[in-house]
Amino acid sequence: MTQMSAANSTVNPASFTSYRLLRVIIARSLVLLFAGIALTAYLQYPREATPRASFQGDLVRIQEAMAQLKPNEPKYAFLQVQKAQLTGNFADFYQANQLLEAFPDDRELILLRAKIALSMHDVTRGGKLFDQLSHYPNDTRTEDLAIDIALQQGQYHQAVETLTLRLQRDLQWSDLARYAYLAHKFGDSAAADQYYVRAQELLSAKQIKDYAWLELQRGIIDLENGQHPEALAHFELANRAYPGHWLIEEHLAETHALLNQPQKAIALYEGVIQQSDNPMYFFALGDLLEATKPTRANGLFSAAEEHFQQRYSRYPMAAAGHMMDIWIEEQQKNPTAERRTRLLQLSEMNLVHRPNADSLIQRINVLILEGDVEAAKQLTVSLLATPWRTAEVAELADKFGLDLPGQLSMQLPAEIVTNQQL
Amino acid sequence: MLELEGNDLFNYNPQNPELGWTVKEDLPAGPYEWKGTRYKKDANGNYRFVYDGRDAQAGRNINTVGFEIPLAFISKEPATDRIVRMWGGSYVRKASSLVKAHAPSAVGSAWLGVKNMFTKELEFNNRDSDYNQVDHDGVPFSDAALSMRYDSHVGVANLKYLREFTTRFAHLGWGFGPSVSALGLPTCFDHSNSPVSVHKTYTLATQAFPRVKNCFFQKLNMPDNSWNTSGKAIPLRYTFEVFLPNLTAVDMDTNGTWPFGRRPEDQVATRFLATFLDMKQNCGATACNVETLNEPALWESAPIEPKTVPNPRFNDKAFLPEFPYLAEPWPEHTTYPKE
Numbered sequence: 234m235t236q237m238s239a240a241n242s243t244v245n246p247a248s249f250t251s252y253r254l255l256r257v258i259i260a261r262s263l264v265l266l267f268a269g270i271a272l273t274a275y276l277q278y279p280r281e282a283t284p285r286a287s288f289q290g291d292l293v294r295i296q297e298a299m300a301q302l303k304p305n306e307p308k309y310a311f312l313q314v315q316k317a318q319l320t321g322n323f324a325d326f327y328q329a330n331q332l333l334e335a336f337p338d339d340r341e342l343i344l345l346r347a348k349i350a351l352s353m354h355d356v357t358r359g360g361k362l363f364d365q366l367s368h369y370p371n372d373t374r375t376e377d378l379a380i381d382i383a384l385q386q387g388q389y390h391q392a393v394e395t396l397t398l399r400l401q402r403d404l405q406w407s408d409l410a411r412y413a414y415l416a417h418k419f420g421d422s423a424a425a426d427q428y429y430v431r432a433q434e435l436l437s438a439k440q441i442k443d444y445a446w447l448e449l450q451r452g453i454i455d456l457e458n459g460q461h462p463e464a465l466a467h468f469e470l471a472n473r474a475y476p477g478h479w480l481i482e483e484h485l486a487e488t489h490a491l492l493n494q495p496q497k498a499i500a501l502y503e504g505v506i507q508q509s510d511n512p513m514y515f516f517a518l519g520d521l522l523e524a525t526k527p528t529r530a531n532g533l534f535s536a537a538e539e540h541f542q543q544r545y546s547r548y549p550m551a552a553a554g555h556m557m558d559i560w561i562e563e564q565q566k567n568p569t570a571e572r573r574t575r576l577l578q579l580s581e582m583n584l585v586h587r588p589n590a591d592s593l594i595q596r597i598n599v600l601i602l603e604g605d606v607e608a609a610k611q612l613t614v615s616l617l618a619t620p621w622r623t624a625e626v627a628e629l630a631d632k633f634g635l636d637l638p639g640q641l642s643m644q645l646p647a648e649i650v651t652n653q654q655l
Numbered sequence: 656m657l658e659l660e661g662n663d664l665f666n667y668n669p670q671n672p673e674l675g676w677t678v679k680e681d682l683p684a685g686p687y688e689w690k691g692t693r694y695k696k697d698a699n700g701n702y703r704f705v706y707d708g709r710d711a712q713a714g715r716n717i718n719t720v721g722f723e724i725p726l727a728f729i730s731k732e733p734a735t736d737r738i739v740r741m742w743g744g745s746y747v748r749k750a751s752s753l754v755k756a757h758a759p760s761a762v763g764s765a766w767l768g769v770k771n772m773f774t775k776e777l778e779f780n781n782r783d784s785d786y787n788q789v790d791h792d793g794v795p796f797s798d799a800a801l802s803m804r805y806d807s808h809v810g811v812a813n814l815k816y817l818r819e820f821t822t823r824f825a826h827l828g829w830g831f832g833p834s835v836s837a838l839g840l841p842t843c844f845d846h847s848n849s850p851v852s853v854h855k856t857y858t859l860a861t862q863a864f865p866r867v868k869n870c871f872f873q874k875l876n877m878p879d880n881s882w883n884t885s886g887k888a889i890p891l892r893y894t895f896e897v898f899l900p901n902l903t904a905v906d907m908d909t910n911g912t913w914p915f916g917r918r919p920e921d922q923v924a925t926r927f928l929a930t931f932l933d934m935k936q937n938c939g940a941t942a943c944n945v946e947t948l949n950e951p952a953l954w955e956s957a958p959i960e961p962k963t964v965p966n967p968r969f970n971d972k973a974f975l976p977e978f979p980y981l982a983e984p985w986p987e988h989t990t991y992p993k994e
Contacts, residue, residue, distance in 0.1 A: 271765075285753065371682045436750040437787065444750035474754045 286441050288477035288508075292319055307336055314345050321480065322510045323544040323552070326353065340366065344374055351381045354550035354587050359385075373399070380411070387589035389415065389620050393641070400649055406432040406440075409649075410447060416643035418590070420622030422454050424643055429454075431650055445475035452484060457623070461491050479508040487517065495521050510544065512537035516559055550586055553579040557595045564602055577603065590621035597629060609633070656834035656928075656965070658703040659851070661691035667703055676709075693851050694837055701960045702837060708963035713971040714985055721979035726907060740902035742809055744791035752785035793901035795917055796927040800827060801898050811900045818860040820898060824870065825863035829855040831931045838957050841933035841943065843870040869933070871895045875914055876934045876944035884910045894930045913945070919974045919981070925949045925966045 295316045302309040310332035317325035330349050336342045347362035363378045376395065383392040396412050399405070413428035433447045452467030468485045475481070486501035502518035519533030544552035557579060564572050580599040584592040593616045600609035610633045617630060620641035630637040658666045664687070668674060694702050726733040792798050793809045801823050802808035808816055825844075830852045832844035837851075845866040846853070857863040874891040883889055885908035892914045896904075905916035913921040925948045932943040939953060947953060954962045972982035 368684070369681050433751050434749060435787065438748040438750055438753055441750050441753060444754065448754075470754060474750075 285438065286475060288319065288475065288479070291442070292316070295319065304332065305335065307339060307342060310336065310342060311345065314349065317349075320508065323353075323547045324510065327547045340369070344378075347378050348381075351378065351385065352551070353548035354385065354554050354583075355548065356382060356385045356550075356587055384415075385587050385589055387593075387619060389419075389590075389641075393620075393643075397645070400645065404435070404649060406435040406443065406447075409435070410450065412643070412645070414450065415620075417454050417457075418623060419620045419643055420640040421643050422458055424645075426451055426454055427650060428645070442475045442478075445471040445478070445481065448474060449481055449484060452488075456484070456488060456491075461488055464488050465492065479505045479514075483509070483511075483514050483517075486514075490517070490521060506533075506536075510540050511555065512540040512544070513555055513559060515540060550583060554583055554587070554591070554595075557583070557599075561595065561598045561602065568602075573602070590616060590619045590626075593619075594621075594625050594629070601632075610635075656705060656831055656852075657837060657959075658695040658705055659689060659691050660693050660695040662689060662695070665705075666695060691851075694834070697960060701958050703960050704963070704965060706963075706965040707961050708965060708967060710967035710971055713967075716984045716987070719981055721981055723978050737907040739905045739907060740811075740900070741905065742791065742793045742902050744809075745789045746786035747789055748780070749785055749787055752780065752782075792903075794898055794903050795913075795923045797898045798901060800927060802901055808901055811902065813901045814899060817899070821860040821867060821871075822857035822863045824867045826856050828867055828870065828931060829853045831928060835931055838959060840938055840947075841936035842931050843873055843933040844931055845869070870930060873934045875930065876942050877912075878944045878946040882909050882912050882915055884908070889915075897927075897930070920970060922949050922964075922966050922968060925964065928965070 295312050299309055299312045299316070302312070310329065313325065313329040313332050317329045326349055330346060333342045333346045333349075343362055343365055347359050347366065350356075350359035350362060359378065360382055363375070363382060366372070366375045366378070369375050376399070380392050380395050383389075383395070393412075393415060396408055396415075399408050400412060409428050409432040413425040413432065416422075416428060417425035429447050429451050433444055436444050436447075448467050448471035452464045452471065455461070455464035455467060465485070465488045468481060468488060472478075472481045472485060482501050483505045486498045486505060489495070489501065490498035499518065499521050502514055502521065505514045506518060515533045515537035519530040519537065522533065523530040541552060541556055557576065560572055560576055564576060576599045580592070580596040584596045593612055597609045597612045597616065600606075600612065613629045613633050613635060616626060617635060617638055622637070622640050627637055629635075664682075665675060671678060674680065696702060726739065729739065730736040788806065790804075791806065791809050793802065798804060798809070801820050802813070802816070803823070828842075828844035829846060829849070832842045832846040833849045833852050835842040835844075836846070836848075871894050874893055875897075876891065887908050889906065889908060897914050903917050905911050909915040910918065912918050913923050913926050917923060926945040929943070929945045929948050932938060932947060934943050936943060938944075938947040939956070949964050949966075949968060951962075951964060951968075954964060970982055972985070974980055974982050
């Protein structure tokens with residue numbers, strides 16, 4: 234102790250004070266430096282420019298253009314199609330189709346009718362309209378319809394072959410996006426994402442809506458692969474690029490719900506159901522509110538059923554196809570005789586008219602619910618013969634002890650993907 | 656260049672004279688194979704031009720950006736470095752450039768912030784990666800005809816495409832050469848006296864080269880000496896110098912007319928066609944030159960209908976003699992008539 238005191242007594246008090254002061258100065262300087270960097274970084278964080286286009290802006294533009302025209306003019310019908318494509322409402326599509334039918338000999342408008350029919354899963358009607366256009370085999374838009382019909386009929390190899398040829402001939406972002414969609418469904422999500430990014434790079438500043446749609450597709454890949462935070466990032470980016478679109482907002486809502494952020498999901502769904510007549514969103518919102526606001530939830534379930542009936546009366550295939558997954562899930566939790574009958578009837582109708590992998594999966598799930606294991610297994614064998622390799626396909630193969638065949642290669646030539654084309 | 660006998664797809668049809676102008680028909684289902692053996696002749700023994708010299712863009716305005724740059728701005732020795740080589744391109748801003756980078760995590764956001772501290776915000780975004788090229792041009796017409804508009808073919812280092820140029824020029828020669836001969840004009844292309852155009856492609860340049868060599872290495876005659884405004888001893892250009900390199904080379908000691916540059920009023924399509932003429936021989940009374948096919952007198956005496964030059968001879972409105980050297984715009988229309 235004495236020795237220590239003796240040692241301490243040798244330190245110059247002035248030096249010691251200076252040393253401490255120096256330490257304080259260095260420490261505070263470092264804190265200030267880091268705070269400065271953090272503040273500058275915050276201030277420099279990329280700020281979003283005012284979006285060039287928005288859902289509401291585009292809707293108003295279309296409505297204003299329609300107001301300048303008479304309903305019996307072909308351009309009015311064309312604008313109504315644009316409006317329907319924006320809102321996604323079946324009533325708008327139905328009205329558009331009625332307006333288009335007034336011009337039975339106009340090739341351009343027949344093409345639009347065919348597109349509407351196919352987007353509403355009506356392959357029979359779409360096929361008939363396609364036949365009317367088959368005199369124009371050199372029109373790439375007729376080829377678009379052929380690809381769409383092949384996809385809805387489950388003729389995937391044919392569709393992929395045509396798409397590949399088209400991509401080699403003339404790289405278009407829409408073809409690349411279709412190819413990417415198939416690549417993901419065929420089990421190669423990484424390639425799909427790469428193709429979507431490449432498609433985005435092909436878009437000009439005037440195509441910001443299409444850019445947002447592609448960003449949405451990238452998010453859907455992550456969502457379907459269970460990568461919810463990554464999906465959310467894509468959906469938020471899409472929403473910033475093209476704000477206010479119900480399709481983006483409903484995906485945001487779905488993801489927030491999956492991330493256990495129900496309040497954010499509820500707020501978004503509340504906005505979505507003001508814009509869309511899709512019963513799925515009424516149902517999803519009802520589901521989120523069922524525990525806390527059962528009366529409101531029941532009202533939403535009723536509204537969902539009402540919207541389904543309205544949509545079914547106009548486009549039964551699309552109406553049924555969209556709702557089937559929800560009903561299958563509901564039937565597993567809370568079976569009812571009415572829903573059982575509906576599922577059996579609609580899944581069969583869907584498969585007959587649109588025999589692709591989606592319809593097969595829905596029918597198999599309905600048959601499993603029904604306890605008809607043998608029929609479900611037989612259809613699963615058919616499903617495995619397609620190149621569809623989603624998680625559901627793997628689950629079904631596993632369930633029935635069937636081997637999961639390998640993936641169809643969806644790798645495109647490097648010059649297409651890496652912007653090294655001539 | 657000349658209509659083919661039996662080509663029902665787009666030969667002139669007196670019953671449907673507006674086909675291709677105000678009348679558009681769908682391409683009928685194939686096959687599209689042509690089985691004829693000669694050019695079409697009318698009752699008077701005249702061939703018929705596929706072209707009629709009409710200006711399809713007459714009365715329309717074309718967006719143009721004009722620059723006038725002193726030579727001293729781009730050359731250290733403007734008195735002696737008298738050749739300026741140039742090319743042009745048009746670009747559109749990418750959608751992706753409008754969407755700011757987004758990081759889903761706090762760490763990612765902080766990194767983006769730090770990264771952005773060192774990114775200069777520009778008044779005019781000149782980051783190449785933010786644009787997609789729409790079109791480009793090195794040498795007008797040659798860029799389309801020989802370089803096939805490939806992005807990779809623009810610029811200085813295009814000697815590596817010499818094999819392609821040779822096979823492509825021969826391919827074009829089999830189209831134009833026999834037409835030129837049928838009209839009684841001398842051609843530099845060796846088509847072995849073929850009576851009609853032949854669709855022929857080559858894999859080996861060694862097979863194509865003997866047919867094109869006279870064209871490649873002939874001097875392109877000018878109609879007179881007005882192009883040489885300096886009076887200096889400037890040699891005539893060889894054909895191969897037009898497309899090697901794929902840049903428009905403006906000789907500042909000339910008036911800049913093609914192939915010594917490109918003046919707005921130059922009918923480059925017709926002049927490029929003239930590279931298939933044999934410039935060592937006469938076309939009529941005078942030596943063939945780059946303007947031969949643009950001379951109405953030639954066609955007056957040729958066995959052909961209509962007796963017009965193949966392409967419009969003049970702009971639909973006179974170019975200004977001073978900067979910006981463009982024609983005054985036409986009044987804007989909300990819609991344009993089809994003819």
